[in-house]
Amino acid sequence: MLALGVAAQAAGTLVVTAPALLIPHLHAQGTTLAQAGLLAAAPTAGMVLTLIAWGAVTDRTGERVVIAGGLVLTTLAVSGAWAVGDDPVLLGVAFLLAGMTSASTNAASGRVVVGWFPKERRGLAMGIRQMSQPLGVTLAAVTVPQLAEGDGVRAALVLPVVLCAVLAVLCAVGIVDPPRPARAAARTGEAADPVPTANPYRSTGFLWRIHAVSVLLVVPQFTLSTYGLVWLVGLGWSTPAAGLLVGAAQFVGAVGRILVGVWSDRVASRVGPLRIVALSAAVVMAVLALVDVTHLPAAAVVLVIATSVTVADNGLAYTSVAEAAGPTWSGRALGAQNTGQFIAASAVGPGIGALVGLVGFAGSFLLVAALPVLALPLVPRADRSHD
Template identity: 85%
Template sequence: MSVTAAPPTPTTIGRRAWTMLALGVAAQAAGTLVVTAPALLIPYLHANGTSLTMAGVLAAAPTFGMVLTLIAWGAITDRIGERIVIAGGLVLTTLTVVGAWLAAGDPVLLGLAFLLGGMTSASTNAASGRVVVGWFPKERRGLAMGIRQMSQPLGVTLAAVTVPQLAEGSGIRAALVLPIVLCAVLAVLCAVGIQNPPRPARHTAPADATANPYRASGFLWRIHAVSILLVVPQFTLSTYGLVWLVGLGWSTAAAGLLVGASQFVGAIGRILVGVWSDRAGSRVGPLRIVVVSAAVVMGLLALVDVTHLAAGAVFLVIATSVTVADNGLAYTSVAEAAGPFWSGRALGTQNTGQFIAASAVGPGIGALVTALGFAASFGIVAVLPLLALPLVPRADRSHD
């Protein structure tokens, strides 16, 4: 196991690696669209008589479903490879969204379909990250994983600019057509186009490469803990940013467009942070700075809500960009520390911790906003990155 050295010289990347990255991004974006859509149905559900807390429960159902299966999908990926997991998972996700389309109007069946959608879409999380790590060398991996991490804001952006408007105009079923079509098409493309990365055979690998990395040190556990704390600000904004803007007087359509734009800006930010980590030769150094920044921007949002500043939309875009910036750094760090024989399970564990916390954001922040308002809620959320700061490891670990 090695620690961080000086930044290496750039390596030429082949066309196949970029193709794998593009398919991985598209597959994960489709999964994110499925998971995010219920949160963006909150205004429609609330306007049609569903309580904010109940709507938050429906919004959290896909995330909870992912929690149940992420580690299992990671273990399956470690054993049989990425291609079958990604393509097969997208087929199953398509079927669950069809089930949600059929269940529209029945909250219980709709919630069950959302739960199953999360369980199946989890297949793309660990597997798409693992395929990117496998095809890109360490010195370009921050860039690659930054691009791969664009999949989440891209999926959220696609959901934000389509789901609220379609639901408001034509109901839930209209809002679910795009996820059905996109997942079905990408299932075919990934089945044809994805190739598993070249990896050493387990029986020829050194003992430390195949050993359980969680027993070697506390590095992975610390990164998992940091990510759990940082996911709360991120999901607070992606889940309730739209509601906050509507409360400030924005129309649903305009608020949806702004939330989508903020996610796009966040996607670009992830790439820049990934490049920064490549040039710095470190993932945890930039991560430490992002942690501090997340606390600052959430505190500023609380101040904006109290003072009713006219530039509230600008602060939301900035805050959304900052609070998603840690994901690629942590994800890459986990994959590198776990190595090729444990990365699927480690990435599954990473996402499981994040989504356990994210599952609580829908109903938890909904209840908090109902009781205390947005300003106090944003202020409370701002404390969590400060708790994460001392947990960030001081040095990187890698099997490369």
Template identity: 60%
Template sequence: MHTTAPPFERTRPWFMLALGLFAQVAGTVAVTTPAFLLPLLTTERGLSLGQAGLLVAAPSLGMVLTLIAWGALADAIGEHWVITAGLTVTALAGLGAFLSTDLVTLALFFALGGMGAASANAAGGRLVVGWFPARRRGLAMGIRQMAQPLGVAVAALVIPSLAAAGGLGEALVFPLAITALAAALSALFIVDPHRPPLAEGSATGRPANPYRTSAVLWRIHLVSVLLVFPQFVVSTFALVWLITAEGWSPLAAGTIVGISQLVGAVGRIGVGILSDRMGSRMGPLRIVAVAASLSMLVLAGTDVLGWPVLAALAVVAASTITVADNGLAFTAVAELAGGRWSGRALGAQNTAQFLAAAATAPIAGGLIALVGFGGAFGVTAILPLVALPFVPMRDKISGKSL
């Protein structure tokens, strides 16, 4: 006889997704807060842009150092306490930053906050994949991948106004409060999904290392690194290109970039739904790679034409397309790694992308200095095509809990 699951059981995955999304939004707010303190740091505190830049980079450095470690811990003990502990560390670091009296201590607490926030990145993906069946994972992970642009948007709206009204101390209260709230909600309500048993016949009593049994995960990491470059070229240089080369005012250019971020966030969901319906992550990933190359060529052509309206439309399109691979790759990595290795694999995925993103600005900046914006966009269009043959021909989508 067919039985219907209780309403709470049907909605629980979505509740877990909401908790994981909020956890990562809170962590993103904490990590990006220093970037929105730049005007205050350079005027009120008298720091040079180089010194302030070190403070801005501190949380990202902390994240890179701990992403894989948090993922390994999530593989060992589950997502509940990893996310709770990590955000508690971030909240305590926020308190330390609020109480800091010198810039060195402030930088250390910013770095510590980033180390804690990495827990939501590594374990949050596991939480989504574990609670959702394969036919809905693309959609769920697309929603989860909205956390980063949403967190940046929240920080952009809140932090500068708080800093202008009450100075550094008041601005630091908000990331402290939101991460403390996220830690409390995680502790109270996150439930770890079912963990699959070890494969039969395991001689060591440990899950098999997917990096040793296949090159597929390595290939997805490489593809993601190559696709990160155009994503961050657009997000880093679109604003200055629109202002200096296409004649847009700073306010109008900022509005265009902001709209493009929101459209890109929605686009991640659309691509996730497409992957669910196709029953494949790699098929849509190949489509995105080709589209990313074309979008960068359009940007290059637009730079030559010098049509401001077309430039704005090209930025929105390129911003949407170049971020669309993130959810696909994360979902595929988690599915292929399996429930006993997905935390470490997602940590490795995040680490590779963060390192590639950090390298993008200086490399692309030097390229722009040599060949101009159009030339740099054109060169960047080559990278998605380089990535294309490395996209695995097959991927693993099954109905089993991972």
């Protein structure tokens, strides 16, 4: 279940990330940086429209149908993007639809992991599951820029189409919905433990605070995944070399998510490590600004470290939301969690692109560094869980 959840989410991430890595190709063809950033934001904007709805469907029908069916729809949407080629308007529409359909894997794959792993091992399991995002970005970074530069947009979209199609079949066959308390009790004839059904957003502000923290922390993450390649090319790197470094940085970040998950299991807390990660994100973004100003030769090392730090919060926050929401609300809560993040992520493409045009990369990195600082007082002091 964990392997299929990781693979499904990685395929969705590949689809969502690919347009951002087409920016150098589109910019070379005359598209402005802000316009290319808008196209890159189309998939995340599509996800915002459907994440909560997919979560509600998952709560009602189960994980297998949502993941497999969503991947089928994603395959069709990316095939549409392949068919329209370089037309920016139609390409934007196709990417919007691809984002709407790929959102199915987000909440549903997280629920698979939460449902099949006990709390004392869930941080590790969710850390592995959260590898899917940097792994998807890694796969995109080492394939999309090179294929686009050599053979155009269509060549860069072949892998997302094939991968989503194959995983749709594998998930339909291999995923088993995790047992829920009511279902398990019905099979054994025992009385089910009380399962909270009340709206968790009304009883406490915990979920709202985690959502707000995640929105602030996702901006540094998407700033680097969207414009890290462009920044390196501006420093004199070739596009293929920069793509490989961005991919390597995402892979290191994927390993970091596992370590952070293990850390949270050992200290029996999600919010404590989350607070430290937020502070670290502010520091590394400020260091990136310093590197850009001083032209230090350590740009590659700093980018790898910064990428690793800025993706480390996702698994902590995601697990915390699922545990606080409980089994009857986790699909919708995880959908809301991702919705807030992707609203912010959708603004990163055009917003940071325009900001770079005004104040340069150093000024942009420094302004982004302020957001994790704002997140620190919002991190709750103690965890909340229905387990």
